[in-house]
Amino acid sequence: MQTSSQGKEILVGIDLGTSRTAIISNRGTKKMIRTVVGYPKDIIGVKILGQTRVIGEEALEKHSYLNLFYPLENGVLKETSEKDNQATMELLQHVMTLVGAGPTDKVSGIVGVPARASISSRSQLLKFTDSVMDFSMVVSEPFMVAYGLNRLNRSIIIDIGAGTIDLCAMKGMIPGSDDQITLLKGGNYIDDIFMKAVAESYPEVQFTPLLAQKIKDAHGFVGDAPEAVVVNLRTGGRPVPHDLTEELRMSCESIVPDIVESLEHIITLFDPEEQEEVLQNIILAGGGSRIRGLDSMIADALQGFGTVKISRVSDPDYAGAAGALKMASELPTDYWNQIGDVMGEEG
Ligand SMILES: Nc1ncnc2c1ncn2[C@@H]1O[C@H](COP(=O)(O)OP(=O)(O)OP(=O)(O)O)[C@@H](O)[C@H]1O
Ligand SMILES: [Mg+2]
Structure with missing residues (x-):
């Protein structure tokens, strides 16, 4: 992309997630969009829409x-x-308009992607980021969270997203693939289990994935129920109250055994003399970290390991993007290539 000395210098942190993308800039942008692009099925759709594509929630x-x-x-x-490819490109172009980047502005951005994104998928993404920004870097998202919280050493980040749960051991350096575990059991998986459980308990009810997610987001919990989850659901077109407490508990708890098992493994990646400190430095991030009771249920399962302390990030929606912006602000671009995959002209 062309650079110019006349425009503004804009730094951005982007957390490109399966379900949502968070964007924060040093010029005051703080936005969240759904990671989805819609194209009209036919010419009628184009006419209703008044355009050929729509991005995010509206799609x-x-x-x-x-x-x-x-x-x-x-x-x-x-x-x-x-x-x-076109959808990814247009989504990133849309992100740039949200940031308010003009043609003469110089945009440098750090994009956090799920830890599992392969080398080929990262370099593919980098081609897209390069065409919308002057300088860009792609890094693993849990690392961005750790950077933002200043917990780069002797800690474990557990990012519970929609598509995946990523556990990442922070050892004071850039985490390698051996330091990360990805479980394909994020929020979407919970929604799936929840849908099936509701269909089994109440076969007469009309239930959709979107509804399952809404109820989970509003009431999600593990362990003792903070309140009964009673929701109006449509049966034969009429709203009827249904108690979904047990179905929701069981669905949210379905991710716990795998998280605990992965944690037990990740802890052994640290030197034994560090492990006591690591166990008190476990951080939950991502939308799923909002599930109530999750921190204490995981800590209880690790009882045999000594004192375990599990905390949650204060702003799960923006922790990754904020970490990315913090890094973009603190590190001169000529150092970025030591951290992640970069593209563009430095400085
Ligand atoms: N209060 C809540 N209780 C339970 N789950 C929640 C809550 N709020 C959000 N979620 C879930 O968090 C998930 C979205 O989290 P997040 O935005 O971190 O995912 P993502 O970054 O898009 O996905 P990924 O990291 O897998 O690419 C969704 O599954 C959503 O239903
Ligand atoms: Mg995410």
């Missing part, structure tokens, strides 16, 4: 006459079709 609302493209799936960039 979900108007899904009935759109083909939806989700750039990320299970934590990796989808690059199966031309249309997938």
Whole structure:
């Protein structure tokens, strides 16, 4: 991309997630969009829409006459079709308009992607980021969270997203693939289990994935129920109150055994003399970290390991993007290539 000395210097941190993308800039932008692009199915759709594509929440609302493209799936960039590539590109272009970048501005950005994103998927993404920014870097998202919290050493980040749960051992250096574990059991998985459980308990009820997610986001918990989860659900067209407390508990708890098992392994990646400190430095991030009771249930399961302290990030929506912006602000661009994959002209 062309650079110019006349425009503003804009730094951005982007957390490109499976379900949502968070954007923060040093010019005051703080935005969240759904990671989805919709294209009208036919010319009628184009007419209703008044344009040829729509990005984010609006695409979900108007899904009935759109083909939806989700750039990320299970934590990796989808690059199966031309249309997938186009969707990723247009999503990033949209992000740049949200940032308010003009043609003469110099934009440097750090993009956090799920830890599992492979080398090929990262370099593919980098080609897209390079065409919308002057200088860009792609790094693993849990690392961005750790950077933002200043917990780069002797800590473990557990990022519970929609597509995946990523556990990452922070050892005072850039985490390698051996330091990370990805579980394909994020929020979408919980929604799936929840849907099936509700269908089994109440076969007469009309239930959708979107509804499952809404109820989970509003009431999600593990362990003792903080309140009974009683929701009006449509049966034969009429709203009827249903008690979903047990179904929701069971669904949210379905991710716990795998998290605990992965943690037990990740702890052994640290030197024995460090492990006591690491166990008191476990941080939950991502939208799923909001599930109530999750921190204490994981800590209880690790009882045999000594004192365990699990905390949550204060702002799960923006912790990754904020960490990315912090890094972009603190580190001169000529150091970025020591941290992640970079593209563009330095300085
Ligand atoms: N209060 C809540 N309780 C339970 N789950 C929640 C809550 N709030 C959000 N979530 C879930 O968090 C997930 C979204 O989290 P996040 O935005 O971190 O994911 P993502 O970054 O898009 O996905 P990934 O990191 O897998 O690419 C969704 O599954 C959503 O339902
Ligand atoms: Mg994420």
